[in-house]
Amino acid sequence: xxxxxxxxxxAAALNASLRASMERxxxxxxxxxxxxxxxxxxxxTEGLQKDFGxxxxxxxxxxxxxxxxxxxxLAVSGYRPVVEIQFDAFxxxxxxxxxxxxxxxxxxxxxxxxxxxxxxxxxxxGIGSPEHHSESPEAVFGHHAGLRLMTASDxxxxxxxxxxxxxxxxxxxxxxxxxxxxxxxxxxTEAAEPxxxxxxxxxxxxxxxxxxxxxxxVAQTVVTQAAELGISVELVDLLSLNPLGLDLLEESVKRxxxxxxGHEAPTFLGMGAELSARMVERAFYxxxxxxxxxxxxxxxxxxxxxxxHYLPDLDRLLDAVEDVMTH
Amino acid sequence: MTxxxxxxxxxxxxxxxxxxxxxxxxxxxxxxxxSADDMRRMYEDMVxxxxxxxxxxxxxxxxxxxxxxxxxxxxxxxxxxxxxxRPQDFVFASYRExxxxxxxxxxxxxxxxxxxxxxxxxxDPQKHRFHTYAIVIGTQTLHATGYAMGMNLQGRVxxxxxxxDVATVTxxxxxxxxxxxxxxxxxxxxxxxxxxxxxxxxxxxxISEPVHTQTSADLYRRGEGFxxxxxxxxxxxxxxxxxxxxxALDRVRSAAGPFFIEAYTYRRGPxxxxxxxxxxxxxxxxxxxxxxxxxxxMQRYLHREGIIDEAYxxxxxxxxxxxxxxxxxxxxxxxxxxxxxxxxxxxxEPHPLVEEEKESxxxxxxxxxxxxxx
Numbered sequence: 001x002x003x004x005x006x007x008x009x010x011a012a013a014l015n016a017s018l019r020a021s022m023e024r025x026x027x028x029x030x031x032x033x034x035x036x037x038x039x040x041x042x043x044x045t046e047g048l049q050k051d052f053g054x055x056x057x058x059x060x061x062x063x064x065x066x067x068x069x070x071x072x073x074l075a076v077s078g079y080r081p082v083v084e085i086q087f088d089a090f091x092x093x094x095x096x097x098x099x100x101x102x103x104x105x106x107x108x109x110x111x112x113x114x115x116x117x118x119x120x121x122x123x124x125x126g127i128g129s130p131e132h133h134s135e136s137p138e139a140v141f142g143h144h145a146g147l148r149l150m151t152a153s154d155x156x157x158x159x160x161x162x163x164x165x166x167x168x169x170x171x172x173x174x175x176x177x178x179x180x181x182x183x184x185x186x187x188x189t190e191a192a193e194p195x196x197x198x199x200x201x202x203x204x205x206x207x208x209x210x211x212x213x214x215x216x217x218v219a220q221t222v223v224t225q226a227a228e229l230g231i232s233v234e235l236v237d238l239l240s241l242n243p244l245g246l247d248l249l250e251e252s253v254k255r256x257x258x259x260x261x262g263h264e265a266p267t268f269l270g271m272g273a274e275l276s277a278r279m280v281e282r283a284f285y286x287x288x289x290x291x292x293x294x295x296x297x298x299x300x301x302x303x304x305x306x307x308x309h310y311l312p313d314l315d316r317l318l319d320a321v322e323d324v325m326t327h
Numbered sequence: 328m329t330x331x332x333x334x335x336x337x338x339x340x341x342x343x344x345x346x347x348x349x350x351x352x353x354x355x356x357x358x359x360x361x362s363a364d365d366m367r368r369m370y371e372d373m374v375x376x377x378x379x380x381x382x383x384x385x386x387x388x389x390x391x392x393x394x395x396x397x398x399x400x401x402x403x404x405x406x407x408x409x410x411x412x413r414p415q416d417f418v419f420a421s422y423r424e425x426x427x428x429x430x431x432x433x434x435x436x437x438x439x440x441x442x443x444x445x446x447x448x449x450x451d452p453q454k455h456r457f458h459t460y461a462i463v464i465g466t467q468t469l470h471a472t473g474y475a476m477g478m479n480l481q482g483r484v485x486x487x488x489x490x491x492d493v494a495t496v497t498x499x500x501x502x503x504x505x506x507x508x509x510x511x512x513x514x515x516x517x518x519x520x521x522x523x524x525x526x527x528x529x530x531x532x533x534i535s536e537p538v539h540t541q542t543s544a545d546l547y548r549r550g551e552g553f554x555x556x557x558x559x560x561x562x563x564x565x566x567x568x569x570x571x572x573x574x575a576l577d578r579v580r581s582a583a584g585p586f587f588i589e590a591y592t593y594r595r596g597p598x599x600x601x602x603x604x605x606x607x608x609x610x611x612x613x614x615x616x617x618x619x620x621x622x623x624x625m626q627r628y629l630h631r632e633g634i635i636d637e638a639y640x641x642x643x644x645x646x647x648x649x650x651x652x653x654x655x656x657x658x659x660x661x662x663x664x665x666x667x668x669x670x671x672x673x674x675x676e677p678h679p680l681v682e683e684e685k686e687s688x689x690x691x692x693x694x695x696x697x698x699x700x701x
Binding site: 072 | 419446447448449450451452453454458459461463466468469470471472473474475476477478480481507508511512514515518671672673674675676678679680681
């Protein structure tokens with residue numbers, strides 16, 4: 001970390017990143033429900049309307065398809081809109097605009113029309129919310145070519161993922177791990193090195209554990225607990241979910257020979273299914289155990305008094321790590 | 328329930344079905360600015376659009392196009408709007424707006440390629456100020472509204488400069504009005520006072536569903552609850568369509584707010600060449616609308632006014648045939664794109680998976696070629 005590193009929450013890091021983007025580029029606009037005076041329900045945009053004005057931090061009607069659809073039009077008119085979807089499952093009314101329009105317009109226009117739209121989605125569970133406030137829809141969007149998907153696992157990565165997303169000339173969905181908004185950490189706003197699509201957070205030799213977003217802090221505890229059991233876990237943290245940082249993961253799996261994949265989203269047809277298939281294709285002869293996936297069940301997200309049973313936690317991840325070590 | 332033809336008094340009209348010039352209060356000033364050349368050009372464009380559309384339908388029957396959505400019967404609604412547009416205006420339309428597309432400088436091959444399957448669009452929306460055809464109906468109304476919001480933010484409306492102030496237009500049909508996106512577009516347009524014109528061609532049919540399946544209310548009043556006023560125009564009267572569109576565009580560019588036009592017309596052909604309208608509507612209904620033909624009406628008027636004559640008609644017909652021949656040629660000359668083309672524009676910035684799949688597939692094709700050569 002350079003002299004610029006300061007300790008802040010992920011929410012503050014995202015706010016600082018949005019502010020820096022708006023200062024750098026006058027074409028950056030923020031749009032969403034309650035993002036102005038209130039600063040968003042999670043306060044990520046706090047103070048930005050006051051400083052940049054109502055024309056650059058735009059409170060919108062409560063219509064997600066309308067928000068994304070008009071953001072597309074604003075992008076065509078030369079802006080670089082950053083859209084906030086209030087909660088993960090509120091994105092579905094905008095699903096059509098995202099997948100039939102936003103994802104495909106660059107291709108449809110023969111590569112002539114850039115669509116630099118960023119969609120911010122607070123995602124994941126663990127905050128005791130009612131239905132539709134705790135889902136992880138990343139795989140739903142991963143299937144659609146034309147979109148880039150990113151996430152973050154700590155304040156520093158949140159700052160830089162948002163920078164990269166807003167700079168991109170492709171549409172990017174940033175999945176923000178809402179239960180980590182209040183997590184504190186060092187943020188270096190002058191960091192020179194790009195973080196890349198994937199990064200190794202802990203080096204290990206026995207098993208590779210790959211996670212992303214809200215589960216990565218849990219996985220960091222898995223690394224320490226496993227070490228006490230004599231298991232050396234290498235932790236890979238994904239910051240890009242499309243494209244995937246497969247080369248780094250492949251090298252890790254070839255070193256350790258074992259792979260555990262964890263995410264909050266349901267395992268069925270989830271990111272883990274893709275990661276598993278890719279690693280079987282790339283590292284089959286290096287694998288010493290079947291690949292294990294730990295994730296949500298094939299169920300509607302449960303009422304919050306049951307969510308601790310639905311969400312992968314330290315014990316379930318550790319159990320999977322121990323299990324692959326028995327082979 | 329039978330389809331009724333709205334009475335002519337309910338909508339703005341300048342020419343009746345016989346081609347008689349009728350009083351058109353509120354629009355006479357605008358109409359008085361039209362020269363004989365202007366009106367001849369409207370007529371020509373309608374005739375050439377119909378010739379193009381007939382030719383495209385034939386090309387589909389010959390297997391040159393996978394599908395074609397004919398514009399037959401809607402020429403006045405499209406050309407009237409097209410000629411009212413100024414160069415700086417921007418249009419977001421759906422897939423049947425061939426007349427508007429030509430008015431924005433698109434070439435027959437641009438439109439035919441979409442239905443031949445060589446491209447999903449492929450033209451530069453900024454160059455033509457005409458976005459690619461939207462196939463998911465209604466989606467484009469939000470894009471237009473967002474673009475118009477951008478014009479507001481950039482101060483490109485309301486400068487009392489009709490040569491520069493930008494009007495944004497979205498074209499859609501009666502079927503699209505049932506889509507949530509159209510209601511959301513009206514919501515945003517009203518809330519932000521977006522300088523956008525909603526141009527709805529009510530052609531009475533959404534594939535097999537008549538307009539009364541979509542709504543029991545008048546479509547031109549659809550915007551009222553959103554703060555978007557509207558008017559109904561005889562969509563088979565090119566003079567009225569031009570006048571109403573021109574006035575609405577100037578209103579929009581002056582920053583007076585969004586506006587809604589319902590151009591009341593009729594889709595005389597099938598929804599697309601894959602459709603069989605005889606299964607859901609009567610021949611009598613189609614014949615009633617043939618008597619309201621937009622081209623015939625303008626032709627009668629221009630003859631009566633001495634603006635066109637038989638010699639001109641003969642020459643125009645020859646030009647139409649020449650144009651049709653060019654369309655046929657352009658269509659058949661369109662090569663199938665090379666397979667790598669499909670990998671080209673999914674992303675603007677490099678994407679490792681797309682690169683990997685492209686290389687792998689091209690290598691596979693090369694290996695096949697090698698095998699075949701052996």
